[in-house]
Amino acid sequence: MKRVYIYKMFERFWHWSQASLIIFLALTGFEVHGTIEIFGFDQAVRFHRFSSYALLILITFSIFWHFTTGEWKQYIPSTKKLKSQLHYYISGIFKGEKHPTHKSELSKLNPLQKLVYLGFKVVLIPVVVISGILYMNYKTIDQNDIIVISEIPLNTIAVLHTLGAFLLISFLVVHVYMTTTGTTPTSNIKAMITGYEEIEHETDHKIDNQKEK
């Protein structure tokens, strides 16, 4: 095993602030929706707005970071070992089999993670954020007579936003479970806090792969 620096400082800051903002937005959003009661409706509306601005700023910085550091390449999907990764999560993991893919600084995501996180970044987050912005500016857009937007009924925007919120929460639940499937149940979470993770030495892994062949 060797200690490797996997998650950089900004990445960790962005990860935890995004997680906290999404949880807070879910709590205040579902209060606006009428599902729960914590802050009171008016306060929930104010908090939801305020934290959505914070999320937008964070997303802007994280897009900038992904492109300037080249980290966006980590999310390029690949079908290589996708089947064995799926097989591992469905069955191998419960039989104590080894992880089919090897984690390193240059390749931190397995093929399934690449696919799911890419979907999260380019589909799920945009659906929630764009519908949220349309929701927030609905009246303004209407007054300005921007026809494309005013033709979308507010109800459709609200349903889309709520559906995105449900999907985000489902993602969160599965994501938290998945973090416990690392070398030890807490090793992935610790890595996202400290930046460092104990991972198998690359040469050991290569030897194992050759044995499997």
Ligand code: HEM
């Ligand atoms: C940039 C991101 C977001 C923006 C701009 C935004 C904006 C809005 C706006 C304007 C509303 C209507 C209530 C109000 O006036 O405050 C709303 C409602 C809501 N939001 Fe968001 N939101 C964002 C992110 C999120 C996230 C991440 C979640 C949950 C994970 C969420 C869940 C909800 C829910 C459940 C409602 C109630 C929908 C309804 O019943 O009509 N929002 N959002």
